[in-house]
Amino acid sequence: MTTTKISKSKWDGFSLKPRREMPEGLWLACPSCREMLFRKTVEDNLHVCPKCSHHFRLDGRTRIRQLVDEGSFEEIGADLRSTDPLRFASSGQQYCERLKSAHAKAGSEAILVGKAFIRGRGVILAAMDFSFLGGSMGMVVGEKFCRGVDRAIEESLPLVVISASGGARMHEGVVSLGQMSKTSAALARFDEAGGFFLSVLTDPTTGGVTASFAMLGDIIIAEPNALIGFAGPRTIYQTIKIELPEGFQRSEFLLEHGFVDMIVPRKDLRSEIGRLIDYCGKP
Numbered sequence: 001m002t003t004t005k006i007s008k009s010k011w012d013g014f015s016l017k018p019r020r021e022m023p024e025g026l027w028l029a030c031p032s033c034r035e036m037l038f039r040k041t042v043e044d045n046l047h048v049c050p051k052c053s054h055h056f057r058l059d060g061r062t063r064i065r066q067l068v069d070e071g072s073f074e075e076i077g078a079d080l081r082s083t084d085p086l087r088f089a090s091s092g093q094q095y096c097e098r099l100k101s102a103h104a105k106a107g108s109e110a111i112l113v114g115k116a117f118i119r120g121r122g123v124i125l126a127a128m129d130f131s132f133l134g135g136s137m138g139m140v141v142g143e144k145f146c147r148g149v150d151r152a153i154e155e156s157l158p159l160v161v162i163s164a165s166g167g168a169r170m171h172e173g174v175v176s177l178g179q180m181s182k183t184s185a186a187l188a189r190f191d192e193a194g195g196f197f198l199s200v201l202t203d204p205t206t207g208g209v210t211a212s213f214a215m216l217g218d219i220i221i222a223e224p225n226a227l228i229g230f231a232g233p234r235t236i237y238q239t240i241k242i243e244l245p246e247g248f249q250r251s252e253f254l255l256e257h258g259f260v261d262m263i264v265p266r267k268d269l270r271s272e273i274g275r276l277i278d279y280c281g282k283p
């Protein structure tokens with residue numbers, strides 16, 4: 001019988017420190033309860049920790065797969081690409097290069113928009129992708145969002161948007177800030193047309209997305225313990241030098257203070273969206 005010795009150099013750089021998000025490999029450590037979990041078990045549990053119910057962040061495609069009736073998602077605006085209007089560079093890297101690697105790694109953009117069915121109900125569904133440049137809102141996110149809204153108006157469909165974003169995309173400067181008014185104006189048109197907008201806030205929903213479409217839902221749902229706010233807790237502390245209360249900017253705090261209507265665990269999200277569409281959405 002032969003044994004394989006693992007040389008010390010193989011373990012160099014290996015860290016037992018729990019990562020914040022789901023790493024590659026068979027096992028992962030839950031960032032909340034620190035339990036070592038079998039990756040497949042977590043995936044089968046909708047990417048929720050079976051021990052403590054920590055909701056892991058989802059990329060856009062996984063989110064859509066979890067919500068829609070199988071094979072029903074028809075994407076809108078998949079070919080849209082940013083033009084890098086400022087020729088922006090930061091930390092020695094061009095924005096256009098960052099975009100290329102983000103496209104290669106995460107897919108089309110920081111939001112996926114399309115027509116789909118959720119438990120048999122037709123919807124326009126948008127899911128943001130935090131893994132694409134922090135889910136930041138630039139010109140493509142704004143344009144895809146508005147195309148989705150236009151389609152919802154044309155076809156009298158409810159609009160469901162799952163937010164996960166660090167805010168406006170600074171690489172596009174004022175063009176990204178313009179998306180806040182552009183998306184809000186589209187929602188005003190949608191509202192005038194009698195549309196039903198269901199906004200779902202997930203961890204994290206911050207900055208320009210919170211300050212525009214995410215908080216404009218006819219009904220606003222949050223996933224448990226999601227960070228939701230405008231400026232992050234660190235920025236607030238550095239600005240006003242005051243410690244924030246425990247749980248500040250988390251879903252439960254916002255529910256208590258009337259900023260969200262309900263907290264829905266991921267396992268119930270699909271059925272709850274269906275129920276709310278039946279109750280509030282146009283036939």
Ligand SMILES: [Zn+2]
Nearest residue numbers: 030033049052
């Ligand atoms: Zn856990």
